[in-house]
Amino acid sequence: MGVNFSAFFRLHNGSHLPSPPPPPYPCLGDLSESCVAAVMEYLSPVEICKLARLNQAFRAASWADCVWESKLPLNYRFLVRRVIGDFAPIMSKREIYTRLCQQNPLDGGNKKFWLDKYSSGVCLSISSMDLRITGIDDRRYWNRISTEESRFNTVAYLQQTWWLEVGGEVEFPLPPGTYSLYFRLQLGQTSWRFGRKIHNLEHVHGWNIKPTQFQLWTSDGQHTKTEHYLNEAGKWTLHHAGNFHVDARNESIRIKFSMTQIDCTHTKGGLCLDSVLICPVGYYQRSKCH
Numbered sequence: 001m002g003v004n005f006s007a008f009f010r011l012h013n014g015s016h017l018p019s020p021p022p023p024p025y026p027c028l029g030d031l032s033e034s035c036v037a038a039v040m041e042y043l044s045p046v047e048i049c050k051l052a053r054l055n056q057a058f059r060a061a062s063w064a065d066c067v068w069e070s071k072l073p074l075n076y077r078f079l080v081r082r083v084i085g086d087f088a089p090i091m092s093k094r095e096i097y098t099r100l101c102q103q104n105p106l107d108g109g110n111k112k113f114w115l116d117k118y119s120s121g122v123c124l125s126i127s128s129m130d131l132r133i134t135g136i137d138d139r140r141y142w143n144r145i146s147t148e149e150s151r152f153n154t155v156a157y158l159q160q161t162w163w164l165e166v167g168g169e170v171e172f173p174l175p176p177g178t179y180s181l182y183f184r185l186q187l188g189q190t191s192w193r194f195g196r197k198i199h200n201l202e203h204v205h206g207w208n209i210k211p212t213q214f215q216l217w218t219s220d221g222q223h224t225k226t227e228h229y230l231n232e233a234g235k236w237t238l239h240h241a242g243n244f245h246v247d248a249r250n251e252s253i254r255i256k257f258s259m260t261q262i263d264c265t266h267t268k269g270g271l272c273l274d275s276v277l278i279c280p281v282g283y284y285q286r287s288k289c290h
Helices: 002-014 034-039 043-051 056-061 064-071 076-083 083-090 094-100 283-289
Strands: 105-106 111-115 120-129 142-146 154-159 164-172 177-187 189-193 195-200 212-218 222-228 237-246 252-263 271-280
Touching: 034 056, 034 064, 043 237, 064 094, 076 083, 076 094, 076 105, 094 111, 154 164, 177 252, 177 283, 212 237, 237 252, 271 283
Parallel strands: none
Antiparallel strands: 105 111, 111 120, 120 271, 142 154, 154 271, 164 252, 177 237, 177 271, 189 195, 212 222, 212 252, 222 237
Protein backbone atom coordinates (compact mmCIF):
# COMPACT_ATOMS: atom_id res chain seq x y z
CA MET A 1 0.00 0.00 0.00
CA GLY A 2 2.79 2.39 0.93
CA VAL A 3 4.69 1.63 -2.26
CA ASN A 4 1.65 2.25 -4.45
CA PHE A 5 0.89 5.51 -2.67
CA SER A 6 4.47 6.76 -3.12
CA ALA A 7 4.35 5.99 -6.84
CA PHE A 8 1.02 7.81 -7.17
CA PHE A 9 2.42 10.82 -5.30
CA ARG A 10 5.49 11.07 -7.61
CA LEU A 11 3.32 10.86 -10.74
CA HIS A 12 0.95 13.49 -9.38
CA ASN A 13 3.90 15.86 -8.86
CA GLY A 14 5.21 15.38 -12.44
CA SER A 15 8.01 13.02 -11.60
CA HIS A 16 8.56 9.65 -13.33
CA LEU A 17 9.33 6.18 -12.24
CA PRO A 18 13.00 5.20 -12.68
CA SER A 19 13.82 3.66 -16.07
CA PRO A 20 14.69 -0.01 -16.12
CA PRO A 21 18.44 -0.70 -16.55
CA PRO A 22 19.55 -1.07 -20.21
CA PRO A 23 20.30 -4.59 -21.46
CA PRO A 24 23.99 -5.54 -21.25
CA TYR A 25 26.08 -4.88 -24.35
CA PRO A 26 27.36 -7.95 -26.20
CA CYS A 27 31.02 -8.83 -25.58
CA LEU A 28 33.62 -11.20 -27.03
CA GLY A 29 32.52 -13.88 -24.58
CA ASP A 30 29.12 -14.03 -26.29
CA LEU A 31 30.62 -15.19 -29.61
CA SER A 32 30.10 -18.85 -30.39
CA GLU A 33 33.08 -21.15 -30.90
CA SER A 34 32.13 -21.77 -34.54
CA CYS A 35 31.93 -18.03 -35.23
CA VAL A 36 35.37 -17.42 -33.68
CA ALA A 37 36.84 -20.34 -35.66
CA ALA A 38 35.45 -18.90 -38.92
CA VAL A 39 37.24 -15.60 -38.20
CA MET A 40 40.49 -17.32 -37.22
CA GLU A 41 40.72 -18.99 -40.62
CA TYR A 42 41.72 -15.57 -42.02
CA LEU A 43 44.40 -14.88 -39.41
CA SER A 44 48.04 -15.91 -39.29
CA PRO A 45 49.14 -18.70 -36.90
CA VAL A 46 50.90 -16.14 -34.70
CA GLU A 47 47.72 -14.06 -34.43
CA ILE A 48 45.63 -17.16 -33.66
CA CYS A 49 47.88 -18.13 -30.75
CA LYS A 50 47.65 -14.62 -29.31
CA LEU A 51 43.84 -14.54 -29.51
CA ALA A 52 43.60 -17.97 -27.89
CA ARG A 53 44.61 -16.33 -24.60
CA LEU A 54 41.50 -14.10 -24.49
CA ASN A 55 38.93 -16.52 -23.09
CA GLN A 56 37.71 -20.12 -23.17
CA ALA A 57 35.72 -19.75 -26.41
CA PHE A 58 38.74 -18.38 -28.28
CA ARG A 59 40.98 -21.06 -26.81
CA ALA A 60 38.62 -23.83 -27.89
CA ALA A 61 38.23 -22.32 -31.37
CA SER A 62 42.01 -22.19 -31.78
CA TRP A 63 42.05 -26.02 -31.79
CA ALA A 64 39.45 -26.40 -34.55
CA ASP A 65 40.63 -28.51 -37.49
CA CYS A 66 39.12 -26.06 -40.00
CA VAL A 67 41.36 -23.29 -38.63
CA TRP A 68 44.63 -25.18 -38.99
CA GLU A 69 43.85 -27.00 -42.21
CA SER A 70 43.68 -23.57 -43.86
CA LYS A 71 47.29 -22.94 -42.67
CA LEU A 72 48.71 -26.20 -43.96
CA PRO A 73 50.18 -26.37 -47.50
CA LEU A 74 48.07 -28.00 -50.19
CA ASN A 75 50.32 -31.07 -50.26
CA TYR A 76 50.64 -31.44 -46.48
CA ARG A 77 49.45 -35.07 -46.63
CA PHE A 78 52.59 -36.05 -48.54
CA LEU A 79 54.77 -34.26 -45.97
CA VAL A 80 52.89 -35.95 -43.15
CA ARG A 81 53.50 -39.39 -44.63
CA ARG A 82 57.23 -38.64 -44.87
CA VAL A 83 57.52 -37.38 -41.29
CA ILE A 84 54.68 -38.64 -39.11
CA GLY A 85 53.56 -41.79 -40.89
CA ASP A 86 50.87 -43.92 -39.26
CA PHE A 87 50.32 -41.51 -36.35
CA ALA A 88 48.73 -38.80 -38.53
CA PRO A 89 45.08 -40.07 -38.32
CA ILE A 90 45.02 -39.67 -34.52
CA MET A 91 46.53 -36.17 -34.55
CA SER A 92 44.59 -32.92 -34.78
CA LYS A 93 45.38 -30.48 -37.58
CA ARG A 94 46.96 -28.15 -35.06
CA GLU A 95 49.27 -30.94 -33.83
CA ILE A 96 50.19 -31.74 -37.45
CA TYR A 97 50.92 -28.08 -38.14
CA THR A 98 53.08 -27.81 -35.02
CA ARG A 99 55.06 -30.91 -36.00
CA LEU A 100 55.65 -29.69 -39.57
CA CYS A 101 56.94 -26.34 -38.24
CA GLN A 102 59.79 -28.21 -36.55
CA GLN A 103 62.97 -29.07 -38.45
CA ASN A 104 62.15 -32.50 -39.86
CA PRO A 105 65.07 -34.62 -41.15
CA LEU A 106 65.04 -36.42 -44.50
CA ASP A 107 67.45 -38.75 -46.29
CA GLY A 108 69.40 -39.78 -43.24
CA GLY A 109 69.46 -36.28 -41.79
CA ASN A 110 71.30 -34.60 -44.69
CA LYS A 111 68.16 -32.63 -45.54
CA LYS A 112 65.70 -30.87 -43.26
CA PHE A 113 62.41 -29.17 -44.00
CA TRP A 114 59.94 -27.08 -42.01
CA LEU A 115 56.97 -24.77 -42.58
CA ASP A 116 57.27 -21.00 -42.71
CA LYS A 117 54.75 -19.84 -40.07
CA TYR A 118 53.87 -16.70 -42.03
CA SER A 119 53.38 -18.00 -45.58
CA SER A 120 52.70 -21.74 -44.94
CA GLY A 121 55.39 -22.38 -47.55
CA VAL A 122 58.02 -25.06 -47.14
CA CYS A 123 61.66 -24.33 -46.29
CA LEU A 124 64.23 -26.96 -47.29
CA SER A 125 67.85 -27.04 -46.16
CA ILE A 126 70.45 -29.31 -47.81
CA SER A 127 73.66 -30.17 -45.98
CA SER A 128 77.10 -29.82 -47.56
CA MET A 129 77.28 -33.61 -47.12
CA ASP A 130 74.68 -33.90 -49.90
CA LEU A 131 76.50 -31.58 -52.33
CA ARG A 132 78.96 -32.48 -55.10
CA ILE A 133 82.18 -30.69 -54.20
CA THR A 134 85.14 -31.00 -56.55
CA GLY A 135 88.18 -32.23 -54.58
CA ILE A 136 86.28 -32.89 -51.34
CA ASP A 137 88.17 -36.15 -50.75
CA ASP A 138 91.61 -34.49 -51.05
CA ARG A 139 92.60 -33.30 -47.58
CA ARG A 140 95.10 -30.87 -49.07
CA TYR A 141 92.11 -28.77 -50.16
CA TRP A 142 88.97 -29.64 -48.19
CA ASN A 143 88.12 -30.83 -44.67
CA ARG A 144 84.95 -31.62 -42.75
CA ILE A 145 84.63 -29.56 -39.57
CA SER A 146 82.21 -30.12 -36.68
CA THR A 147 80.42 -27.00 -35.46
CA GLU A 148 77.30 -26.06 -33.52
CA GLU A 149 76.74 -23.14 -35.91
CA SER A 150 75.28 -25.51 -38.50
CA ARG A 151 71.88 -27.21 -38.16
CA PHE A 152 73.69 -30.30 -39.51
CA ASN A 153 76.58 -29.94 -37.02
CA THR A 154 79.21 -30.16 -39.77
CA VAL A 155 80.50 -27.92 -42.58
CA ALA A 156 82.94 -28.31 -45.45
CA TYR A 157 86.04 -26.13 -45.09
CA LEU A 158 88.15 -25.11 -48.08
CA GLN A 159 91.79 -24.38 -47.23
CA GLN A 160 92.96 -23.48 -50.75
CA THR A 161 92.13 -24.31 -54.37
CA TRP A 162 92.51 -23.05 -57.91
CA TRP A 163 89.15 -24.45 -59.01
CA LEU A 164 86.00 -24.08 -56.91
CA GLU A 165 83.02 -26.07 -58.13
CA VAL A 166 80.04 -27.05 -55.97
CA GLY A 167 76.79 -28.51 -57.31
CA GLY A 168 73.67 -30.22 -56.13
CA GLU A 169 70.23 -31.43 -57.09
CA VAL A 170 67.00 -32.03 -55.21
CA GLU A 171 63.48 -33.13 -56.10
CA PHE A 172 60.76 -32.13 -53.65
CA PRO A 173 56.98 -31.45 -53.73
CA LEU A 174 57.09 -27.75 -52.88
CA PRO A 175 53.67 -26.09 -52.48
CA PRO A 176 52.73 -23.46 -55.10
CA GLY A 177 54.53 -20.14 -54.68
CA THR A 178 57.75 -18.27 -55.42
CA TYR A 179 60.95 -19.50 -53.77
CA SER A 180 64.51 -18.28 -53.27
CA LEU A 181 67.67 -20.39 -53.22
CA TYR A 182 70.70 -19.42 -51.11
CA PHE A 183 74.15 -20.80 -50.33
CA ARG A 184 75.10 -20.40 -46.64
CA LEU A 185 78.79 -19.48 -46.50
CA GLN A 186 81.36 -18.00 -44.15
CA LEU A 187 84.88 -16.72 -44.78
CA GLY A 188 87.16 -18.06 -42.05
CA GLN A 189 86.68 -20.58 -39.26
CA THR A 190 84.91 -19.99 -35.97
CA SER A 191 85.91 -21.52 -32.65
CA TRP A 192 85.24 -20.88 -28.96
CA ARG A 193 87.92 -20.24 -26.35
CA PHE A 194 87.15 -19.47 -22.69
CA GLY A 195 83.56 -18.66 -23.63
CA ARG A 196 84.52 -16.22 -26.40
CA LYS A 197 84.03 -16.67 -30.13
CA ILE A 198 87.30 -16.62 -32.07
CA HIS A 199 87.48 -16.00 -35.84
CA ASN A 200 90.42 -17.60 -37.65
CA LEU A 201 90.99 -15.83 -40.99
CA GLU A 202 94.37 -17.42 -41.67
CA HIS A 203 93.47 -19.03 -45.00
CA VAL A 204 91.06 -16.36 -46.31
CA HIS A 205 92.26 -14.99 -49.64
CA GLY A 206 91.38 -14.61 -53.32
CA TRP A 207 87.64 -13.89 -53.07
CA ASN A 208 87.86 -10.18 -53.86
CA ILE A 209 89.65 -10.65 -57.21
CA LYS A 210 86.83 -12.22 -59.24
CA PRO A 211 83.16 -12.77 -58.29
CA THR A 212 81.75 -16.20 -57.46
CA GLN A 213 78.94 -17.38 -59.73
CA PHE A 214 75.70 -18.93 -58.47
CA GLN A 215 73.14 -20.64 -60.72
CA LEU A 216 69.93 -22.65 -60.51
CA TRP A 217 67.85 -24.63 -63.01
CA THR A 218 64.41 -26.20 -62.60
CA SER A 219 62.81 -29.16 -64.34
CA ASP A 220 60.23 -26.88 -65.99
CA GLY A 221 62.87 -24.73 -67.72
CA GLN A 222 63.57 -21.87 -65.30
CA HIS A 223 67.15 -20.63 -64.99
CA THR A 224 68.83 -17.84 -63.04
CA LYS A 225 72.44 -16.72 -62.61
CA THR A 226 73.97 -14.26 -60.16
CA GLU A 227 77.49 -13.21 -59.20
CA HIS A 228 78.76 -12.06 -55.80
CA TYR A 229 82.09 -11.04 -54.36
CA LEU A 230 82.66 -12.87 -51.08
CA ASN A 231 83.97 -10.18 -48.75
CA GLU A 232 82.23 -10.55 -45.35
CA ALA A 233 84.73 -12.44 -43.22
CA GLY A 234 83.86 -13.94 -39.85
CA LYS A 235 80.06 -14.15 -40.29
CA TRP A 236 77.61 -16.53 -41.88
CA THR A 237 76.01 -15.06 -44.99
CA LEU A 238 73.27 -16.28 -47.32
CA HIS A 239 74.28 -15.70 -50.96
CA HIS A 240 71.28 -15.50 -53.28
CA ALA A 241 71.42 -17.75 -56.35
CA GLY A 242 68.00 -16.72 -57.69
CA ASN A 243 64.24 -17.17 -57.48
CA PHE A 244 61.94 -19.71 -59.13
CA HIS A 245 58.18 -20.27 -59.25
CA VAL A 246 56.20 -23.41 -58.47
CA ASP A 247 52.62 -23.63 -59.75
CA ALA A 248 49.80 -25.91 -58.72
CA ARG A 249 50.30 -28.20 -61.71
CA ASN A 250 53.65 -29.46 -60.43
CA GLU A 251 53.32 -32.35 -58.00
CA SER A 252 57.10 -32.31 -57.62
CA ILE A 253 59.85 -30.08 -58.99
CA ARG A 254 63.52 -30.89 -59.58
CA ILE A 255 66.04 -28.13 -58.84
CA LYS A 256 69.71 -28.11 -59.81
CA PHE A 257 72.10 -25.49 -58.42
CA SER A 258 75.79 -24.63 -58.49
CA MET A 259 78.45 -22.34 -57.08
CA THR A 260 81.66 -21.83 -59.10
CA GLN A 261 84.82 -19.75 -59.12
CA ILE A 262 86.98 -21.32 -61.81
CA ASP A 263 89.32 -18.48 -62.72
CA CYS A 264 92.65 -20.31 -62.43
CA THR A 265 94.78 -17.16 -62.47
CA HIS A 266 94.72 -17.11 -58.67
CA THR A 267 94.03 -19.35 -55.68
CA LYS A 268 91.29 -18.82 -53.11
CA GLY A 269 90.72 -20.32 -49.70
CA GLY A 270 89.44 -20.03 -46.16
CA LEU A 271 85.78 -20.73 -47.03
CA CYS A 272 83.22 -22.61 -44.90
CA LEU A 273 80.32 -24.15 -46.84
CA ASP A 274 77.40 -25.09 -44.63
CA SER A 275 74.30 -25.75 -46.72
CA VAL A 276 71.86 -24.69 -49.41
CA LEU A 277 68.57 -23.13 -48.34
CA ILE A 278 65.36 -23.11 -50.40
CA CYS A 279 62.63 -20.96 -48.85
CA PRO A 280 59.60 -18.81 -49.75
CA VAL A 281 60.47 -15.33 -51.02
CA GLY A 282 60.63 -12.99 -48.03
CA TYR A 283 61.47 -15.70 -45.48
CA TYR A 284 65.11 -14.64 -45.14
CA GLN A 285 64.17 -10.98 -44.61
CA ARG A 286 61.56 -11.90 -41.97
CA SER A 287 63.95 -14.22 -40.15
CA LYS A 288 66.47 -11.38 -39.80
CA CYS A 289 63.81 -9.24 -38.11
CA HIS A 290 62.76 -11.84 -35.52
